[in-house]
Amino acid sequence: MAKFLKFDCNLENFILQLRQHLDDNNKKIDNLLKQEKKTYANFVKPLEMMDEYLEQFFTPLSHLNSVNNSEKTQQVYTESLPLITEYSTQLLQNIDIYNAYKKILQNEITSLNVEQKRVLELNILHFELSGAHLDKKTKQRLQEINIKKSELSNNFSQNLLDATNAYEYIITDEADIEGVPQSEIKNAKFEEDGVTKYKFTLQMPSYIAYMTYGKNRAIREELYRAYVSRAPQNAKIIDELLALRNEMSQLLGFKNYAELSLATKMAKDEKSVLGFLENLLHDSIPQAKNELQELQNIAPHKLKSHDTSYYAEILKKAQYDIDEEEYRPYFEQKNVVEGMFLFLNKLFCITCKQVDEELWHEKAYAYDVYENNILKARIYLDLEARESKRGGAWMHNWQTHCSDEKGNQQLASAFVVCNFPPSSDTNPSLLRHDDVVTLFHETGHTLHHILSEVNENEVSGVNGVEWDAVEFPSQFLENFVYEPQVLKMFAKHYETNEIISDEMINKLVRSKNFLSAMGMLRQLEFSLFDFKLHTKVYQGDEVQNLLDSIRNKTALIKPPKYNKFQNGFAHIFSGGYAAGYYSYKWAEVLSADTFYAVVDENIFNSPIAKQYQNIILHRGGSQSMQKLYHALMGRDANTSQLLRLNGIKK
Numbered sequence: 333m334a335k336f337l338k339f340d341c342n343l344e345n346f347i348l349q350l351r352q353h354l355d356d357n358n359k360k361i362d363n364l365l366k367q368e369k370k371t372y373a374n375f376v377k378p379l380e381m382m383d384e385y386l387e388q389f390f391t392p393l394s395h396l397n398s399v400n401n402s403e404k405t406q407q408v409y410t411e412s413l414p415l416i417t418e419y420s421t422q423l424l425q426n427i428d429i430y431n432a433y434k435k436i437l438q439n440e441i442t443s444l445n446v447e448q449k450r451v452l453e454l455n456i457l458h459f460e461l462s463g464a465h466l467d468k469k470t471k472q473r474l475q476e477i478n479i480k481k482s483e484l485s486n487n488f489s490q491n492l493l494d495a496t497n498a499y500e501y502i503i504t505d506e507a508d509i510e511g512v513p514q515s516e517i518k519n520a521k522f523e524e525d526g527v528t529k530y531k532f533t534l535q536m537p538s539y540i541a542y543m544t545y546g547k548n549r550a551i552r553e554e555l556y557r558a559y560v561s562r563a564p565q566n567a568k569i570i571d572e573l574l575a576l577r578n579e580m581s582q583l584l585g586f587k588n589y590a591e592l593s594l595a596t597k598m599a600k601d602e603k604s605v606l607g608f609l610e611n612l613l614h615d616s617i618p619q620a621k622n623e624l625q626e627l628q629n630i631a632p633h634k635l636k637s638h639d640t641s642y643y644a645e646i647l648k649k650a651q652y653d654i655d656e657e658e659y660r661p662y663f664e665q666k667n668v669v670e671g672m673f674l675f676l677n678k679l680f681c682i683t684c685k686q687v688d689e690e691l692w693h694e695k696a697y698a699y700d701v702y703e704n705n706i707l708k709a710r711i712y713l714d715l716e717a718r719e720s721k722r723g724g725a726w727m728h729n730w731q732t733h734c735s736d737e738k739g740n741q742q743l744a745s746a747f748v749v750c751n752f753p754p755s756s757d758t759n760p761s762l763l764r765h766d767d768v769v770t771l772f773h774e775t776g777h778t779l780h781h782i783l784s785e786v787n788e789n790e791v792s793g794v795n796g797v798e799w800d801a802v803e804f805p806s807q808f809l810e811n812f813v814y815e816p817q818v819l820k821m822f823a824k825h826y827e828t829n830e831i832i833s834d835e836m837i838n839k840l841v842r843s844k845n846f847l848s849a850m851g852m853l854r855q856l857e858f859s860l861f862d863f864k865l866h867t868k869v870y871q872g873d874e875v876q877n878l879l880d881s882i883r884n885k886t887a888l889i890k891p892p893k894y895n896k897f898q899n900g901f902a903h904i905f906s907g908g909y910a911a912g913y914y915s916y917k918w919a920e921v922l923s924a925d926t927f928y929a930v931v932d933e934n935i936f937n938s939p940i941a942k943q944y945q946n947i948i949l950h951r952g953g954s955q956s957m958q959k960l961y962h963a964l965m966g967r968d969a970n971t972s973q974l975l976r977l978n979g980i981k982k
Contacts, residue, residue, distance in 0.1 A: 335743050336710045337731060339691055341392040346408050347415075353389055354419045357382050361423070370432050372440055372448055377737050379429070380451065384732060384742075384789045390416060391730050395747055398728075400692055401493060401720045410486060417482040421475040424462035433459070447788040447954045454796055461595060463584055470583055477580045481573060488569045489906035492899075493722050495562040496534045501555060503530040508548045513657045516541035518759050534559050535717055536724075537753045540764075543641040544656075556638035557894055566899040571871050573905060578869045589866040593911035597800045598918065598957055605863055605914050612917060613856050613885065615975060615982050619849035624888045627847070637891050644847055652843040656764055659836065663768055664826035665715060665752055665761035671822015672775060673699075675812070678821075678936050680779075680945050684711070693718075695755075701782060709733070709744040709782030715771070716761060717751035724902075725750040725770045727777035727806075734789035744782040744793060748774045760826055765840060769810045776809030777802075783945070784952040796953025799908070800915035804957065805948060807916075807923035811977070814844050815935065845979030850888065852978055857886035859914040862904045866911035917974070922961060924977040925969045940964070 342349070360382060364375055393412065397405040423429070437444075437452040444452070459465070463474045503509055509517055509530050516538065520530040532542050532555065539559060546552050577589040586592040590602055599605050628635055630650070631643050649655055673684040683702040687710070691698065696714040700707060712730075714721075726749050733744040750770055755761035763771075780802075781793035790796060812818045816837045823832035860882050870878055875898055883891065891897075903909040930938040947964045961969060975982060 335707070336745055337388060339392055339689070339712075341396050341692075343393075343396075343404050343408050346393060347411055350390070350412055350415055353386060354415060357386065357419070361426070361429070365428050365432070370436060372436055372444060372452075373737075375432060376436060376448075376451065376455075380734075380788065380790050381736055384734065388731060391728065395728060395730075396692055398726075399696075399714055399721045399749060401722065406490060410483075413482045413486055414479050417479045418475065421462065421478045424459055425464045425466075425471045425474065427464050430456070430459040430464040447786055447791055450791045450796060450954055451788045454791065457596065461584060461592065466583070474580060474583055477576050477583075481576050481580075484569050484573050484576075485906040488563075488566050488573075489722065489902060491563040491566050491569075492902055492906070496723060497719055499534050499558050499562075501532045501551065501558070503532065503551070504528075508546070508551060511545045511547050512541055513545060513660070515660065515753060515759065515762050516545075519753065534562065535719075536751050537717055540641070543638070544645050546642065549639070549642075552642060553636075553638045557892075560637075560891070560895040560897055560900070563899050564896065566905070567875075567896070570875060570898060570905060574865065574870055574875075577866065577910065588868055590863055590911045593799075593866065596798060597912065597915070598798045599800055599914075602863075602867065605918075606860075608918065609856055609859050609863070609914055612852065612974075613860075616849045616852040616856070616980055617885075619980055620853050620888060623847045623850050635889055637889055637895065640889065648843055648846050652839050652846070654839040654843050659765055659823075659832075659840070660762035661825050661827065662823040662832045662836075663763040663765065665755065665763055667824060667826060668763060668768055668771065668822050669713065669715075672772065674821050675818055676775075676779075679941055680783075680949075682708075682779075682783075703783060707743065709746070711745065711778055711782065712747045714747065715750040715752050716754045718754065721749070721751065723751055725774050727774045727781070729781045729794060732789040732792045732795060733782070733784040733786065734792050735787040742789075744784060746778045746781050748778055750774065762826070765813070769813050772813050773806045773810040776806035779809070779949055780805035780952070783949040785950040786952045786954045788954070791953040793952045798957050799912045800918040801922065801957035803916055803919035804922040804926075807920050808927055808944070811923065811927040812935070814841050815931065816841070817935065848978040849980050852980065853886045853888070855917060857882055858901070858903075859917060860886070861898075862901075862909065862913040863911055865904075920977070921969045921971050921974045922957070924973040925965065928973050928976070929965065 360378070364370075364378055367374060390412070393405070393409055397409040433452055433455050437449070437456070441449070463471050466474075503520075504527065506528075509520070512520075517530065520532055520538065522529055522531060532538050532551075534555070539555060542555055543552055546555075574589075581587070581589045581592040584592060586595075590605075594601060594605070599608070624635075627640065627643050627647055630647055631639060633639075635643065645656070673682075676682040676684070681704050683705070684699040685702070687698045687700050689698040691712065691714075693714060695716045695718075696712060698710060698712050701709040701711060728747045728749070729744070730747065731742060731745040734742050736742060748771075750767070752763055752767050752771075753761050777794065780797075784793040786792035794802060816834070819837055819840075820831055823837075824830060825832075861879050864878060864882070865875065876896070879898060898905075903913055904911075909915065926940070926944060929940045930944070933940055935941070943964055947960055951960055972982075
């Protein structure tokens with residue numbers, strides 16, 4: 333058997349193949365259930381691997397729909413979702429499988445290893461959260477809800493992508509692009525009827541460039557208005573999703589969706605989450621107000637939402653004599669990737685070697701990953717923005733490290749996707765430092781998945797990890813992008829090969845927490861809105877009213893009424909973060925605490941870094957993160973390290 337799957341997705345026959353795959357699985361399930369003496373080996377393991385192989389088959393389609401979106405991928409993906417959802421829901425509501433899992437856990441409790449016990453415990457919990465133990469009518473309704481939710485989430489995401497791609501702002505007056513980075517001007521420039529024009533869009537590199545550097549305030553406001561009012565049709569989807577989530581929660585015996593969400597997380601209850609967020613808010617507001625006043629002092633008019641990025645850049649230059657554009661030549665994309673691999677080699681003894689493989693796009697690359705010179709995994713990088721790719725950045729796992737039914741080892745693989753400035757034969761992809769942070773962040777997720785040494789795929793890598801701990805490894809890795817000895821490994825001028833100077837690094841480090849308290853308030857706004865939104869059923873204007881009430885505490889600049897941020901909040905309406913956006917900050921406590929422990933030991937000579945690799949990365953989701961963290965640090969996480977990381981003084 334080949335170590336890694338070949339990327340292939342036959343769109344023409346995909347639905348037919350998917351139906352066949354699901355039919356085969358259902359027949360296998362029937363046969364497994366007919367066994368009289370069910371054990372972990374003859375029942376649980378085959379079911380586990382069925383799930384793994386189905387994920388391997390389906391992932392190329394979902395990946396293609398995200399990175400090379402077309403009418404065809406949309407059609408096939410949309411058609412496949414109800415099939416997958418119906419199959420998954422029926423599987424998780426199968427009372428016979430549920431009872432078999434409980435009996436196997438009871439019968440084999442003394443002979444099962446830690447990983448196997450965790451698989452059974454999580455499966456039993458997931459069966460109960462899917463209503464396996466409920467009556468037939470309730471299970472039928474839950475299945476209907478899951479199918480509808482899946483459809484609505486897909487529509488939400490597609491509406492957002494379509495709205496982003498549909499908008500463009502054409503500039504003809506060169507005075508209006510003064511100050512915009514040359515790399516972005518090159519990307520925006522085109523000729524039409526003999527006239528030079530510049531096109532700015534809502535794609536992240538283009539949008540951020542004008543909002544940060546564009547001098548024309550009216551254009552900034554127009555771009556901002558277009559961005560925060562995208563996809564108004566998503567308001568109706570939000571109402572439907574919230575109602576369905578609440579109905580599902582109550583059918584399963586929870587008072588609301590927030591309570592249901594916490595059943596699989598580190599946080600104990602609603603009070604714990606809201607108390608955590610409110611305490612951070614309390615500690616951050618005084619410094620945030622001071623930061624805003626500094627910003628207001630340099631503006632010739634009262635600041636509005638579309639002004640903050642522009643004046644923040646001016647203030648940053650004034651306070652730290654730092655111009656992000658001066659740094660971009662030092663962060664040429666390929667140099668950064670190679671330097672990141674070098675850093676990982678020094679920190680974790682990991683080596684990444686590029687392999688020649690035909691992929692979904694000419695700008696995508698494959699690398700084999702070796703740990704201590706042993707082949708461990710494969711990663712795929714697709715880092716540049718294009719119209720057919722949805723915005724943002726993410727890691728998506730494909731294969732999971734595990735042993736199959738015959739004891740053969742399967743290696744892991746994963747995708748790292750970003751939206752960096754596109755390169756061409758004459759224009760290299762020069763990154764902002766924030767882009768470098770993003771790359772390290774997604775690579776942190778990737779390492780968590782691919783370096784797993786767990787043999788049960790359902791708790792290997794990122795599988796089985798509590799949602800409010802899953803950002804821990806990604807945030808941990810991104811923090812190193814401000815460390816001088818790490819930066820010097822890859823920050824070199826793409827034309828001269830000159831290594832970034834100590835002076836430039838010092839400016840970057842000193843400016844790291846520029847307006848950090850304001851940034852903290854923004855994230856807390858998202859987190860509080862998401863969590864409170866799922867504590868009862870909000871509909872129509874109630875959604876906006878809730879957001880406004882939270883903004884009264886968190887938004888030091890009142891957003892305009894046309895700002896309908898919720899219609900673009902993909903994390904909670906088309907991603908997996910519903911009632912869980914707080915997880916970013918919750919996990920950041922773990923990452924900040926671990927990061928400073930490693931830095932205080934001088935990074936490359938750190939015993940804790942090696943323990944982190946062995947305990948957090950190698951053990952995946954085989955135990956709760958609470959247990960793994962105690963094994964790593966010998967104590968609970970120190971929350972004050974999060975404030976230290978953000979430069980916020982209590």
